[in-house]
Amino acid sequence: MINIGNYNILEVKREKDFGYYLSDGGKLDVLLPKSMTEGKNISVGDKLEVFVYRDSKDRPIATFKKPLVKVGEVGYLKVVFQTDFGAFVDFGLDRDIFVPIKEQRFKLHTGSKYLFYVYLDKTDRLAATTEVDDYILNALEEGKEYKVGDEVVAQVYGRTEGGTVHVAIDGMYKGLILPNEYYMDIYPGTEMKLRVKRLYEDGIVGLTPRKTRLNEREKIQEDILKYLKKNGGFMHFNDKSKPEDIKATFNTSKNYFKMALGGLMKAGIIVQEKEGTRLK
Known part of the structure; x- marks a missing residue:
């Protein structure tokens, strides 16, 4: 089975003027365009590790390029275009990822970056959502250690009605900023330099934008x-x-x-x- 939106090891089955057709032994063949193979010697029978996604015509395409994020991951991605139906974000490849309106928990601005979780929709296409909290990791559970006083970079992804700001340290680990720790407007997508102020028992990291x-x-x-x-x-x-x-x-x-x-x-x-x- 070929995993769309992820890395696959596929065998070169045949060569055409415009590219190579790769297969995992199943019925679906994936095109690796020759425009993406510059500097590589490829022969029929070779096994290649490639990233697979769908192009603008929904055809599965293989590439050696490394995307900014793959399916099942959270990435800090830039909004490059918006329509009445949703937004498109750049994830490092020729095809942008669609963010449906229903998956936008706050207003997005073209040219700004936000945290997105990437998934496959019902049609097997790449899609993204701003609902990332369930996919941000707990530092304690992951064995990541922080100390009070450590300086970190984090991205804002949410805010409660009471004013607590939720952030992802390095785009990965859960952190929060209490309302009494900041005196400026903070919006989703903002990247901030913060200082570790407290380590909670549940593994969430308490942060502050204040200096010492x-x-x-x-x-x-x-x-x-x-x-x-x-x-x-x-x-x-x-x-x-x-x-x-x-x-x-x-x-x-x-x-x-x-x-x-x-x-x-x-x-x-x-x-x-x-x-x-x-x-x-």
Whole structure:
């Protein structure tokens, strides 16, 4: 049986001007176009490892090219085209993968990348869905070890009504960001640099976009100084400002903001007034 959307070891049965027909011994033959065999010496009787997919005419095609993802895997893929019926994503081969409207759990944007799970639909064609949670691995169960403080890259694939963000570390392992750990808008498909903050007993990794306390303070101090210089050396923010106003402008909590202000005051760079803060 030939596995569409996966690697197969097939035997070269016959050669034509335009390519080679491969078989696993069954009734279905697969075409390996000569345009995909440059630099390879192929003879009838050879056994080849090839990836098999269907072309635009639904014919099974073999290739030596390596796709970004195969059936049964999750991949971080770019949306290249959209129609009223669904979207198409690039997975590294000549044919793009279709994502039906019913398999889109959030709005997709052409040119953006998202996590997709690739499967075979009822017609034996490659298809994809944004419903990936069941296919993201548990780090603990897979023997993957993370330590508190580790820096990782992860892709966002969901968010609960309460604001918890679900991510896949390296596109593979389950992680989450609690609502009190971020102060910016986060959308599905966003790739983020994160830090491991907690390891839960169930194997899910707790993450934060915040830097260490010292690095976070330095970043906020830089943001404050840029804001002051941009606004003539004065801002209507001080350690009495409302947390929601600080969050909206500086993407941080009031506690971290006050810590950053204190460091700048101690260094003699700023002075706080009743109306706000001013550069010295």
